[in-house]
Structure formats: structure tokens, C-alpha cells
Amino acid sequence: MSLAIFDLDNTLLAGDSDYLWGQYLVEQGVVDRDAYEEANLQFYLDYQAGRLDIEAFLGFALRPLAENDPDALRSWRREFVEQKIRPILLPEAHRIIARHREQGDLLVVITATNRFVTEPIVELYGIDHLIATTPEFLEGRYTGRFVGTPCFRDGKVTRLRAWLEEFDQDLTGSWFYSDSHNDEPLLALVDNPVAVDPDEHLLALANERGWPVISLR
Numbered sequence: 001m002s003l004a005i006f007d008l009d010n011t012l013l014a015g016d017s018d019y020l021w022g023q024y025l026v027e028q029g030v031v032d033r034d035a036y037e038e039a040n041l042q043f044y045l046d047y048q049a050g051r052l053d054i055e056a057f058l059g060f061a062l063r064p065l066a067e068n069d070p071d072a073l074r075s076w077r078r079e080f081v082e083q084k085i086r087p088i089l090l091p092e093a094h095r096i097i098a099r100h101r102e103q104g105d106l107l108v109v110i111t112a113t114n115r116f117v118t119e120p121i122v123e124l125y126g127i128d129h130l131i132a133t134t135p136e137f138l139e140g141r142y143t144g145r146f147v148g149t150p151c152f153r154d155g156k157v158t159r160l161r162a163w164l165e166e167f168d169q170d171l172t173g174s175w176f177y178s179d180s181h182n183d184e185p186l187l188a189l190v191d192n193p194v195a196v197d198p199d200e201h202l203l204a205l206a207n208e209r210g211w212p213v214i215s216l217r
Contacts, residue, residue: 002173004100005160005186006127008111008118010179011196012097014088014217017121018061018113019044024080025064048199050181054112054152059144062135065116066144073116073142081120089124092216096177097125106169110160110176110186112152116142129167131159156186181205 009016022040025031039060046052065073100107108129109122115132122130134147149155164170174190176183181201187193195206195213206213 002103002105002175003108003169003171003190004097004105005108005110005174005176005190006097007176007178007180007183007196008109008121009113011177011216012090012093012109012125013085013121014090015084016044016113017085017117020084020088021080021117022061024076024084028076030068030076031064047182050201052152052182054150054155058114058133058146058150062114062142062144062146065114065135065142070141077116077120081124085121085124090216093125096216097127100175101126105175108163110151110156112150112156112182114146129163131156131163153182154185156183157189160186160189178202187211 006012009018019040022036026033026037026040043052043057043060097107106129107127108131109118109125109127110131111118112133114135115130116135118132119130131151133151136143136145136147149158151159171190173192175192175194176186176190177194177196178187179196179198179202181199184202184205187195193211195202195211197215197217198206198213203213205211
């Protein structure tokens with residue numbers, strides 16, 4: 001049994017769940033449209049350009065969790081998944097997941113997007129293991145802070161190594177599928193790195209290192 005590890009946004013999804021969640025909150029009037037929409041877009045552009053300040057972004061992205069009742073958040077999340085996520089699920093992603101499952105591989109999603117947003121999305125793909133940035137939850141409410149290491153760039157490697165120890169797994173024969181050059185540290189770590197609908201920086205890197213390039217679109 002090998003690990004089949006998947007990035008989520010723009011890899012298994014034809015879009016970015018973190019960005020779309022922010023846009024959903026804008027549309028619902030949960031956050032101020034002008035200020036939030038502008039900041040949400042700028043953070044997304046910074047991510048694409050490889051210059052994202054992850055702690056600044058998490059301060060921004062987790063604030064609505066702290067400012068709203070958990071029951072309301074869960075209700076909005078259900079609607080968000082139906083409206084924004086189901087339409088961008090990829091049939092080819094289902095097929096590649098099914099192939100790894102048939103081979104007996106252990107399936108894992110690893111994502112910088114926080115667990116509150118991503119947990120129900122990963123369930124739609126039938127994957128049991130999720131490694132994600134973890135929002136702090138104390139005394140029945142989110143605090144707006146995060147717990148542990150953000151699951152981003154080198155942080156993905158840190159979080160994966162902790163997960164491997166916890167579940168007594170290793171990276172022998174491992175696969176990692178990602179669209180983003182931000183995932184270079186983890187792509188370089190696994191036995192079988194795969195660039196999926198890669199951004200231009202990852203495409204150049206994949207060509208340079210001889211990594212397979214595929215499309216799930």
C-alpha cells in the first residue's frame with residue numbers, strides 16, 4: 001500500500017475553495033463587500049505569484065469564523081458546498097481517486113485551505129484523511145487563530161511528517177498531485193510527483209525535472 005496524496009484547490013477542484021468561500025460570504029452579506037472582496041482577490045493573486053504571507057492571510061480568512069455563530073457558519077457552509085463546490089467537482093478526479101483506491105493505496109488530501117471549509121469537500125470525494133490548516137476552536141466558538149503549523153509550502157511537509165508518524169506510514173511509493181509551484185517542497189519529497197493542470201511556474205519546473213504533467217479538466 002502506497003500513499004496517494006492530493007492537493008485540493010485547482011487540483012481536485014476546478015477552482016479555489018478558499019477564494020470561493022470568501023466570495024460566498026460577500027454575496028451573503030456576511031462581510032463588507034468592497035473591503036473583503038478586494039483583500040480576498042489580492043491574497044489570491046499573492047498566492048498565485050508565490051508571495052503569500054500565510055499568517056496575514058489566515059488572520060483575514062479566519063476572522064469571519066470568529067465573528068459568527070458556529071451554527072450559522074455550518075448552515076452557510078452547507079449552502080456554499082451545494083452552490084459553489086459541487087459544480088466544480090471533476091469527474092476525472094473521481095476516476096483517478098478510484099484508480100488509487102482499487103490499487104489499495106491510502107488516500108490523503110493535503111491543503112492550505114482551512115479544515116472548516118475543506119472537510120465536507122473532501123468527504124464528497126470519499127477520502128477519509130485530511131491534512132489542513134486548523135482553525136482554533138475554544139469554548140464553543142472559533143477564535144480567528146490557527147493551531148499548529150499552517151499547511152502551506154514547507155508547512156505541508158512538516159504537517160505530513162507528523163501525520164506519517166501518527167498513522168505509522170512512510171513515503172515508499174508515494175504519489176502527490178498538485179497544480180501549484182507553492183507545493184514544490186512536497187512534490188520534491190515523494191516518489192511520484194505529478195503536476196496537475198499546473199500553473200506556469202510548476203509547468204516549467206515539471207519539464208525541467210521530468211515530472212509527469214496531466215490534466216483533470
